[in-house]
Amino acid sequence: MYESKKFTLPSLGGISDESVKQHIGLYEGYVKNFNAISTKLVEYAKEGTEKNALALGELVRRKSFEFDGMRLHELYFEQFENGAKALDENSALGKAFATEYHGYFVEYMKAIGSMRGPGWAILYWDPVGKQFQTGFASEQHQGHFVTLPVLLALDVWEHAFLLDYGAAGKGKYMDAFFKNLNWGVIEKRSDEAQK
Numbered sequence: 193m194y195e196s197k198k199f200t201l202p203s204l205g206g207i208s209d210e211s212v213k214q215h216i217g218l219y220e221g222y223v224k225n226f227n228a229i230s231t232k233l234v235e236y237a238k239e240g241t242e243k244n245a246l247a248l249g250e251l252v253r254r255k256s257f258e259f260d261g262m263r264l265h266e267l268y269f270e271q272f273e274n275g276a277k278a279l280d281e282n283s284a285l286g287k288a289f290a291t292e293y294h295g296y297f298v299e300y301m302k303a304i305g306s307m308r309g310p311g312w313a314i315l316y317w318d319p320v321g322k323q324f325q326t327g328f329a330s331e332q333h334q335g336h337f338v339t340l341p342v343l344l345a346l347d348v349w350e351h352a353f354l355l356d357y358g359a360a361g362k363g364k365y366m367d368a369f370f371k372n373l374n375w376g377v378i379e380k381r382s383d384e385a386q387k
């Protein structure tokens with residue numbers, strides 16, 4: 193069984209406490225539902241895999257939806273802990289960004305986040321190819337690059353911004369996301385992924 197993590201978050205600029213509170217409630221729902229699916233799978237399997245084949249199949253399919261929702265939100269909220277911190281241009285990540293993204297990384301991530309549909313704009317590190325990868329995970333479980341650790345996770349589901357900015361407010365929300373981002377967390381993830 194997984195337990196919901198607790199996050200020590202400062203008040204964020206441009207993302208209200210109420211929005212964060214509701215968002216954390218949604219995160220806790222993913223944890224709860226993943227645990228429920230895990231329990232039900234055992235129950236159904238014990239009762240008879242043939243008899244419960246349809247239910248088992250549906251639950252197995254939903255596992256990664258709930259798991260990825262749980263884990264991505266943990267990565268997301270941790271990024272705000274200890275307050276906003278600018279990217280250190282002299283850090284390994286800062287230097288890599290200057291070479292690979294020529295200073296337009298944030299704009300690039302916002303462009304990915306602007307894609308239509310619920311999902312996540314994600315920065316990964318590929319330890320095999322020794323390079324960054326960026327992508328859009330539809331919902332939260334589709335379109336990932338297998339085995340690559342997540343360095344930065346930008347939630348662009350409507351629930352992340354609807355309360356503060358309305359349905360058309362994704363751009364303003366993404367601006368606020370990057371203003372509040374603790375780049376120290378991203379640098380640490382990057383350092384650990386590149387060990």
Ligand SMILES: [Fe+2]
Pocket residue numbers: 215218265347349351352
């Ligand atoms: Fe979310």
